[in-house]
Amino acid sequence: MLSQSEWEKLNDLVITINNIRDSASMRTAFLQKLMNLIDFDFSEFDIGIIKKASAPQLVDPIVVSKFSKKFEEEFIYQYENVFAPMDYVNWVFMSPESLVYRESDLLNEEVRKQSPFYLNYLKVYDLVYISGIVLACQGRFHGAISLYKCERNGDFSERDVYILKQLQPHLHARFEADAETIRKNEKSLSYMLKNQFRLTNREIEIMGLIYMGSSNADIAKKAGIALNTVKKHGYNIYEKLEVQNRTQLVKFIIDKNLSGIWKEE
Known part of the structure; x- marks a missing residue:
């Protein structure tokens, strides 16, 4: 499914995951390099936290996109302050284990396009297709990667999902190692x-x-x-x-x- 050069890029991403110790720097480099493998228009890599008897929260977003800084900040602000409760797939962040998802595989297209989250948020910013990775282990929510595409560029392909599935175990291992270091220290x-x-x-x-x-x-x-x-x-x-x-x-x-x-x- 992938060419030799694509596998080399994927291997370089794995090196990035393992070798850059600073969280923000790793997440930034990861998204920048991922853009050379998967065609997306907007991306964010968040740290996950979860409070007892409360919904998971996404914090400290790292954003890499084809848009202006102002657009990026507005898109994130609107989600965090207005639309997060309306997100029809935010239940994926409650997964006890890591997973890769493509939104169109999780929800009926007709229902999705009639929802307030789609009509008033995704459609307004023309970032209507979503795929990503949830990072979790035994109920501990570590973080999430969300990739977005404009309508004119079409949905994420099987190849895109395949690439994310290759990267997910390495990201999972990195975040588990970081969590273990924190527990020890x-x-x-x-x-x-x-x-x-x-x-x-x-x-x-x-x-x-x-x-x-x-x-x-x-x-x-x-x-x-x-x-x-x-x-x-x-x-x-x-x-x-x-x-x-x-x-x-x-x-x-x-x-x-x-x-x-x-x-x-």
Whole structure:
């Protein structure tokens, strides 16, 4: 199904997965090189987190596309803030194990094209065909790759899906290895936050609640402190870590592989 040169490109992608240790750099290089193998118009590679009794969340998106930065930001913003609850295949992110999917294989075409998610989001941005990879292991949601194509370029082919299936085990292994490293280093990571960045135990606790998506009001309730105290702790965390907002804090946590510090009861 693939030519010799295509197999060489695929092997280069595997090397990229294994050799670039920084998460954001690996995900960026991966999508850039994947574009040389699969013809897509827009792509994102997200880190996955899941809260107890809550839906999976996609955070820290890396985007590679044929569009402007403004288009990319608007497309991501609209999904995160408006259309995510309407996504008719977001159940794939709840898969207990890794998988490759093509949206057109999962949903009746007529039903899909009549849905608000398609009509008000995908159709508006002309990114109507989707394929991707969900990365998970034993119920732990590690991340997701989503590829999009414009209507004029047609749906993803069997060849495209085949390529994703070849890459999925290597991505799965990379994320499992990263997760195992985090689990082994949980105590030393907490020590690093306390000593290198001068965070207190309470600030580390609140940092984790912010990472898990809790609002300031929720944090106040869970931590048993006043709302103003939460805001003060948040300000101190941002100042010590030299970040400006929640988005940058989440990126900081992901880039430094700190997520394993916090485990929900």
